[in-house]
Amino acid sequence: MVSNSAQIESRSDVRGESSKAIAVVLEGPERLAVEHVDLDPAGPGDVVVDVEWSAISTGTERLLYLGRMPPFPGMGYPLVPGYEAVGRVRQSASDAQEAPRVGTRVFVGGARCFGKVRGLFGAAASRLVVPASRAIVVAEDLGERAVLLALAATAYHALHQPGARLPDLIVGHGVLGRLLARLALAAGGPIPVVWERDAVRREGAEGYVAIDPQKDDRHDYASIYDVSGDASLLDDLIARLAPGGEVVLAGFYSERLNFAFAPAFMREARFRVAAEWKPGDLAAVQELAASGRLSLDGLITHRAAAGAAQDAYRTAFADARCLKMVLDWRATA
Numbered sequence: 001m002v003s004n005s006a007q008i009e010s011r012s013d014v015r016g017e018s019s020k021a022i023a024v025v026l027e028g029p030e031r032l033a034v035e036h037v038d039l040d041p042a043g044p045g046d047v048v049v050d051v052e053w054s055a056i057s058t059g060t061e062r063l064l065y066l067g068r069m070p071p072f073p074g075m076g077y078p079l080v081p082g083y084e085a086v087g088r089v090r091q092s093a094s095d096a097q098e099a100p101r102v103g104t105r106v107f108v109g110g111a112r113c114f115g116k117v118r119g120l121f122g123a124a125a126s127r128l129v130v131p132a133s134r135a136i137v138v139a140e141d142l143g144e145r146a147v148l149l150a151l152a153a154t155a156y157h158a159l160h161q162p163g164a165r166l167p168d169l170i171v172g173h174g175v176l177g178r179l180l181a182r183l184a185l186a187a188g189g190p191i192p193v194v195w196e197r198d199a200v201r202r203e204g205a206e207g208y209v210a211i212d213p214q215k216d217d218r219h220d221y222a223s224i225y226d227v228s229g230d231a232s233l234l235d236d237l238i239a240r241l242a243p244g245g246e247v248v249l250a251g252f253y254s255e256r257l258n259f260a261f262a263p264a265f266m267r268e269a270r271f272r273v274a275a276e277w278k279p280g281d282l283a284a285v286q287e288l289a290a291s292g293r294l295s296l297d298g299l300i301t302h303r304a305a306a307g308a309a310q311d312a313y314r315t316a317f318a319d320a321r322c323l324k325m326v327l328d329w330r331a332t333a
Helices: 005-009 060-066 140-159 175-186 231-239 261-267 279-291 306-318
Strands: 020-028 031-038 046-056 085-091 105-108 127-131 135-137 169-171 193-195 209-211 221-226 241-249 270-273 302-305 325-328
Touching: 020 127, 020 306, 031 306, 046 105, 046 140, 046 306, 060 306, 085 127, 085 140, 105 140, 140 175, 140 279, 169 175, 175 279, 221 231, 231 241, 231 261, 241 261, 302 306, 306 325
Parallel strands: 169 193, 169 221, 193 209, 221 241, 241 270, 302 325
Antiparallel strands: 020 031, 046 085, 046 127, 046 325, 085 105, 105 135
């Protein structure tokens, strides 16, 4: 096991082997290590990716770290977390159509290639083995910002489901809330109000306003998108709906959701759950970013060497100023 970047770099005998990787491993609730793991051998339809950067999710990864993740396929410890990785193709598939070429920068939304160590979602590692179709070519000029494509695609998916209304209220001003607001504006929607309890998190709104929910007296929102992950808010959100209004659950919730029926009945409230992004959503946000209609600037606020992951995870989960923490794997590839 290694716990800092100096120790990682001293293991040059292992670092260069494509059958090994260095990974963040959650060994149990609040037990995190950075250690060497075995990689499954690449098949003819796989690519091997040397990771440059991965990002820490303050939603799913926090739940995994705290041991509060609800039952989910692949759940169990030890596991490699993460679903936001960007790197370069080291070895390309021999028989996959349109497989990315060696040296190409790609986004990888997770991997299950760590032998007995589970991958949920398996992107926080120095090297990944994935089917060629899961290595998505990204623009060179995005650099580390390409790790944000998964959250951008998640926001896009929530906004563009059949019959979806664009939000006039967004609850939560983390990265996902900011991306929802930016994408809603790019789609020509109304300027949304964004609720954020933390004064520090209210900073950085661009083209819209982020306010303390206690200072909002509106009760006529037609479309409320909640990305807070707070299961206790549902009654409050229903009370803010206009008749026929909709609450979109776009966060990830560890607790059971419930609500008082009568207020929802009187408003004929509707509820929608926004699921995981699809490949078309990722392609759409890449196009928006390339055209300049979607900015990914100002969302990565903290960076750390991969070997310092223990401290980085604590900062990502505890520091309100940290919107998105990125781990730099380039010294370990």
